[in-house]
Amino acid sequence: MPDPTDRQPPTAGFWRAVSAIVWKDLAAELRNKEIVSALFVFSLLVILIFNFALELDKAARENVAAGVLWVTFVFSATLGLNRTFAAEKDRGSLDGLLLAPINRSALYFGKLLSTFVFILIVEIIVIPLFSVLYNISLFSPPLLLVVLLGTLGYAMVGTLLAAMAIHTRAREVMLPILLFPVAVPVVMAAVRASAAILAGAEWGRVAGAFNLVVVYDTIMLAIAIMTFDYLIEE
Amino acid sequence: MQPNRSLRILTISASLLVLLSLYMVFVYAPREVIMGAVQRVFYYHVAAGWVGALAFLVTLIVSILYLATNNVKWDRIAVSSVEIGVVFTSMNIASGSIWARPIWNTWWTWDPRLTTATVMWLLYIAYLMLRQGLEDPERQRRFAAVYGILAFASVPLTFLAIRLWRTIHPVVIGSNDPGAEGQFDMTMRMRTAFFFSLFTFTVLYATLLWHRIRLEGLASRVAIMKARPLHDR
Numbered sequence: 001m002p003d004p005t006d007r008q009p010p011t012a013g014f015w016r017a018v019s020a021i022v023w024k025d026l027a028a029e030l031r032n033k034e035i036v037s038a039l040f041v042f043s044l045l046v047i048l049i050f051n052f053a054l055e056l057d058k059a060a061r062e063n064v065a066a067g068v069l070w071v072t073f074v075f076s077a078t079l080g081l082n083r084t085f086a087a088e089k090d091r092g093s094l095d096g097l098l099l100a101p102i103n104r105s106a107l108y109f110g111k112l113l114s115t116f117v118f119i120l121i122v123e124i125i126v127i128p129l130f131s132v133l134y135n136i137s138l139f140s141p142p143l144l145l146v147v148l149l150g151t152l153g154y155a156m157v158g159t160l161l162a163a164m165a166i167h168t169r170a171r172e173v174m175l176p177i178l179l180f181p182v183a184v185p186v187v188m189a190a191v192r193a194s195a196a197i198l199a200g201a202e203w204g205r206v207a208g209a210f211n212l213v214v215v216y217d218t219i220m221l222a223i224a225i226m227t228f229d230y231l232i233e234e
Numbered sequence: 235m236q237p238n239r240s241l242r243i244l245t246i247s248a249s250l251l252v253l254l255s256l257y258m259v260f261v262y263a264p265r266e267v268i269m270g271a272v273q274r275v276f277y278y279h280v281a282a283g284w285v286g287a288l289a290f291l292v293t294l295i296v297s298i299l300y301l302a303t304n305n306v307k308w309d310r311i312a313v314s315s316v317e318i319g320v321v322f323t324s325m326n327i328a329s330g331s332i333w334a335r336p337i338w339n340t341w342w343t344w345d346p347r348l349t350t351a352t353v354m355w356l357l358y359i360a361y362l363m364l365r366q367g368l369e370d371p372e373r374q375r376r377f378a379a380v381y382g383i384l385a386f387a388s389v390p391l392t393f394l395a396i397r398l399w400r401t402i403h404p405v406v407i408g409s410n411d412p413g414a415e416g417q418f419d420m421t422m423r424m425r426t427a428f429f430f431s432l433f434t435f436t437v438l439y440a441t442l443l444w445h446r447i448r449l450e451g452l453a454s455r456v457a458i459m460k461a462r463p464l465h466d467r
Contacts, residue, residue, distance in 0.1 A: 160384070164377045168367030178364060181357040182384055185391035192398055208398050216391055223387055227380040230301055 017102040021110025022117070028087065029118065035083050039076045039122040046072045047126075047133060058135070065136050066195035072126065073151060074187055077119045078176050081158035084115045085166040098232065108228040112159040119151055136198065143197045146210060150190030153217040157182050160224045163231045186216040241444055248434075248441040255427075255434040263427035275333040277428055281435035283326040283351065289319030289439060290358060290386055297382035300375060306454075309375040312382055313365065314446035316358050318439060323355045346396040353392045357385040 029035055050068045054060065088094035097107060127147070131138045138144075158179055165175040193209035237245070259277045266273035292315045300308035330348065331341045342348065361381050368374040420428065 157384070160380075164364065164381065167370075167373060167377070168364065169369070170367065174364065174367050177360050178381065181353050181360055182388045184353050185388060185395040188392075188395040189398060192395075212391070212394055212398060219387060219391070220384075223384055227301070227383060230376050230380055233376075 014103055014106050017100075017106035018110045018113065021097075021107060022114045025110070025114035026117065029114075035080055035118050036121050039080050039118065040125055042079055043072050043076045043122055043126045044129070046075055047130060051133070056134075061134050062136065062198075065130075065134055066191050066198055068134075069130060069138070069194065070150070070187055070191045072130075073119070073123060073147070074154065074183070076122055076126075077151065077154055077158065078179065080115055080118050080122075081155070081162045081179070082165075082172050082175050084111050084159055084162040089166050104229045104232050105225055107232065108159065108163075108224060111163075112155055112224075115159055116152060116155045119155060120148075123147060123151065138198075140197060142203070142206065142210075143194055146190055146193045146197065146213065149210075149213050149217055150186055150193075153186040153190075153213060153220060154183055156217065156220050156224055157186075160220075160228060160231070163228070186213055186220075189213045189216065237445070237448060241441075241448070244437075244441050244444065248438050251434040251437055255431045258427040258430050263424050264421060266424075269337060272333055272336050275329050277431040278435075279326060279329040279333060280428070281431045282322045282329065284432060285435045285439045286319045286323035286326055286351075286354070288436070289315045289322065289443075290354065290389070292443075293319065293358075293382045294386040297379035300379045301383075306375065309379065310447050310450040311443070312378065313362075314443055314450060316361050316382070317446060318442050320355065320358050320362065322435075322439070323351060323358070327351055327355065344396075346393055349396045350389065350393045354385075354389050357388065361385060 047068065050056070050064075050071070054064060054068075056064065085094065088097060127138050127144075130136075158175075161178045161182070162175055165171045165178060168174045189209045189212040193206050193213065196206045196209065236242075255277075259274050263274065263277070265271060293312045296308040296311040296315070299305070300312065327348075330351075334343070335341050361378060364381055365374055365378050368377060
């Protein structure tokens with residue numbers, strides 16, 4: 001008979017805990033639509049600002065599209081990640097979550113998945129809009145796969161660092177300072193892969209960058225699983 | 235609270251080594267035929283880069299040890315090593331720029347090595363800012379250890395990502411490659427001066443680290459002394 005406070009509960013219980021956390025966050029978001037609407041408006045503003053800041057004509061748009069797309073995603077994802085633990089911290093319910101007899105990794109995965117879903121929803125709206133505004137078709141399965149995996153890697157590191165940043169003074173400022181340098185490899189590789197796909201390169205030229213995104217995701221997932229316990233214990 | 239005997243001896247030997255290495259770099263090593271005097275930047279440039287990397291590697295190891303053992307000793311080494319590493323990486327980047335201006339005709343290029351060094355520098359500045367931003371000392375140590383591990387893991391990935399950038403743009407290769415622009419063959423004397431400055435900087439690192447760890451220990455003793463009257467009241 002396993003003890004419920006055992007740090008290694010059976011996997012069924014683990015995923016039940018994860019889905020409970022995800023469900024809680026989604027339900028809260030469905031009521032106030034705070035995060036998704038804010039991220040969406042923010043993304044639109046970034047795209048708008050880029051258009052004027054870079055004075056994009058048709059040729060220039062094609063060259064920088066992948067970069068602008070990823071900067072938009074990275075900025076709005078950072079905004080979303082800043083909210084990952086904010087509600088719990090502000091209302092003091094983080095202690096409640098920690099008292100629950102669940103594996104700490106379940107808390108990490110729950111928070112990761114809910115933030116990832118919010119970012120994905122925004123990306124699903126932004127991609128067609130971006131295609132219209134920049135007059136570039138972004139609907140290719142390889143590109144969407146790169147967006148999915150690149151965002152996942154960013155969200156994995158971001159969730160880990162958000163759990164740190166939440167305890168610092170000036171936490172909203174701290175998260176990007178901690179996150180951007182660590183995220184350089186995944187963002188660069190994702191931009192490279194996206195640009196190659198948009199330029200119509202064959203898979204052989206995309207593979208190097210794509211593989212790096214996968215390697216980054218794997219390494220960061222391993223580090224996150226190994227270290228998250230240390231970030232959350234009180 | 236004088237430093238102990240071995241630390242004093244180490245400090246004196248490090249100072250002598252630095253003086254001797256200045257002689258090696260400026261007098262003993264011959265003048266490079268094509269680049270001239272500016273090539274002499276090379277000896278300290280590489281040595282500073284080496285100490286930066288070594289310092290961050292030490293931080294990685296002691297961060298893991300801190301998380302495993304919860305012993306404050308490891309955390310003191312971690313923060314001391316990061317501070318020294320940031321200073322030496324700054325020296326590495328600055329001296330590289332000074333060399334690049336006459337040789338590459340630019341202060342800066344986005345070459346993989348330059349960019350990786352800069353991202354690494356920013357990572358460990360973020361590490362120090364994280365420590366500054368946390369008030370609870372126990373949490374500060376734990377979070378810093380995790381970030382020390384994460385930061386080190388991302389450095390090789392950064393290098394790979396930037397190299398990828400270049401391999402897709404083969405035009406850039408050649409004009410920015412240090413192997414192509416500013417390459418030279420070391421003579422025997424140059425080699426001696428080079429390895430001597432590597433050795434000197436390593437000893438210098440060990441000396442500074444020891445002093446800095448000692449300082450951390452003294453600072454925590456002061457903190458305990460300051461807190462005591464409050465407890466007694």
